[in-house]
Amino acid sequence: MDLNKKFTPETWPEKPEIATFEGKNKFVGFWLFLGGEVILFATLFATYIALKNKGPAGLEFSTQELYELPLVFVMTMFLLTSSLTSVYAMYHLRNYNFRKMQLWLGFTAFLGLGFLMLEVYEFVHYVQLGFTYNNSAFSSAFYTLVGTHGFHVAIGLVWITLLIFRNAKRGLNLYNASKYYTFSLYWHFIDVIWVFIFTAVYLMGVIG
């Protein structure tokens, strides 16, 4: 593949992410990987549901007392919006508009970072209440499920930061188009998982 090949919006392929053979492989492979990730999170969800509110005799924490929906709602808004901005970025990727794509990905990373900071705040807050990782089976299952999601967000942030800076000077080509696209798939996946966490952990937790 020739990295120096210059494209115009007219010659740029309609689906640049799968215009090369490597891109096609990456596309299929990443979808399959996400399939495996679904099972990974399914296992975490199942464990969380089984261990929810379970702890040693006299456990003083329960989902109703612990969770605060306003904070979680703000976090959800951050992450859902970041998914939207990544869609805009992919729109510009398809239209060969590198600067706007980078800009929207920048917004995506910024919103993702905001989400992550709020999650850190949430965890710190719980720990200060005494709801530590070692507190109970409930706490272990909670932190592992939500924390694994948070870890995925953190990985995504490092990933997109690397992509934005690595390609800042050279612009779009068919080699990095598939990389950007794969990131956006990943980011949507994280978003979908969060929707399930919001529902199964927080909403169902508060309702009881």
Add this chain to the structure above:
Amino acid sequence: MSSVAQKKGFGAWLWEWLTTVDHKKLGILYFLGGGFFFVLGGIEAMLIRIQLLQPESDLISAGLFNQLITMHGTTMIFLAAMPILFGFMNVIMPLQIGARDLAFPFLNSLGFWMFMFGGLFLNISWFTGQVPDAGWTSYTSLAITSPGHGMDYYAIGLQIAGAGSLMTGINFLVTIINMRAPGMTYMRMPLFTWTTFIASAMILFAFPPLTVGLFFLTFDRLFGGNFFDHTMGGNTIIWEHIFWIFGHPEVYILILPAFGIFSEVFPTFARKRLFGYTSMVFATVLIGFLGFMVWAHHMFTVGLGSTANAIFAVATMAIAVPTGVKIFNWLLTMWGGSIKVTTPMLYAIGFIPSFVMGGVTGVMQGAAPLDYQLHDSYFIVAHFHYVIVGGVVLGILAATHYWWPKMFGTMLNEALGKITFWLFFIGFHLTFLIQHWLGFWGMPRRVFTYMDGQGWNLANYISTVGAFFMAAGVIVLVINAIMTTVKNERVGNDPWEDGRTLEWATQSPPLFYNFPQTPLVRGLDTVWLEKQEGNKSGITPAVPIQDIHMPNGSIIPFLMSFGLFIAGFGAMFRLETAWGLPLLIFGLLWTFVTMSLRSVKDDLGYYVSKEEILQDIKHEGGQK
């Protein structure tokens, strides 16, 4: 970069193997790595059998015995059977579909090194004296209270190796989906490719639960988690579910490729098309699907209730149907064929009765009420060795003889091969057949010794004698391999003379780019088809000779895996040493930094020019 052998220094040779992304070389590495662990697991098995030779033997202590059975099971499943099968898949599957390499050569290398470092991590425990000892299933009521670091070696070692398997599974899937040669439709794929495909799909969905389960175990043991500790609200049954949701598909991940191997061997040496190809494919897919529906049959006695037990009992017995379809298809492939009894064919013929016996005892245990009687007895040991050794290991040995020339360019000695077969086959039945009765007579599994006068002495004696036969068989195989390698008599494309699939239309071993021209596939068993029509090369090219794009080698997979390896030690010694936590952080950072290097450094591969390819073809022509 031509296939002509060049004199190279040791450093260059080592560097080439550490950085290789060539599927054939990685396949050989998988094969040798798995072979090493196979011998290691075999030695552990021999020690177990020697201890059980006589009643009240005090050769091996109870603690060491627990370590031996745990490491034997873990090693054989994760570090021997799977990697060796991965080795064959790596070398053969891309050749069978006419591809140049796997879809992600870099990832292939990463998968191998993670397996290798995971396996080493697990086995380093032997040198520290703190060895996993809660059984290969590692039920957590035992595992979270096991003293020392034994179970940490298990959890972290398998975590690293398991992640590698997951990557390789995805890699195989994408390769088969995207990289089949023109004309190679799904229903023209050789059965070994089909079984690789289904086994890889199973890996994709079975390994993530293992990943999660092992993390839970690690967190419980090292980071104060409470998943399995009932005094803290945890539940040990969760582990059993998670482990078997992985563990049951895992045995199909092992057996399906073995089925694939036999489905190649039977038609080749019966010199007849595989009987019922379509139903074979269908049965493979069905086994893959049902394999996920039966995990709780390992937990009949846990007390899930009779409804759950009934459902899982019926699902379990249902698997016998597609498996039976396969058995009949193999028999009917031989029926009326012009059979050549070579070593691989011997293994294939020996496999059928052996595996049927394992299958029948499986159905017996599938009946939940009977399982209450058989549970935790030697009958179970007999059953799973009949399917794993009688199925998977016979398959691996058949493939070792069958594909040796394709991997190493020289034939294993047939006489020694047949001696290996008879020693191993007789030894296998001698060891495990009698164990069915031992189970009926009440001998529990996983006991390090037994009292005199219970009527178990003779049976145990016979069983141990059988184990020595098997060991002798493996030793003859190793001698055979060394002799053949030293003699190094080169063979042509199709040393068995009756090859049916595309791997037999390449050189032995193939050029590093596999096919000078991508082949055009005109039907099932395409090489056989071409040969029948008088095309000696067995290939109709689909494209003119042109430049070939190939991937660059890379040391990064090795470095990434090494980072995880040292992070594992950090996690393990975090609590009692000052250097544990820094080492954990350093190891993880090391892995992430090397991974980022891969991301930011462009790797576009290189081209093999048309002229070089023409030269290689000419050179090959001169050799003949």
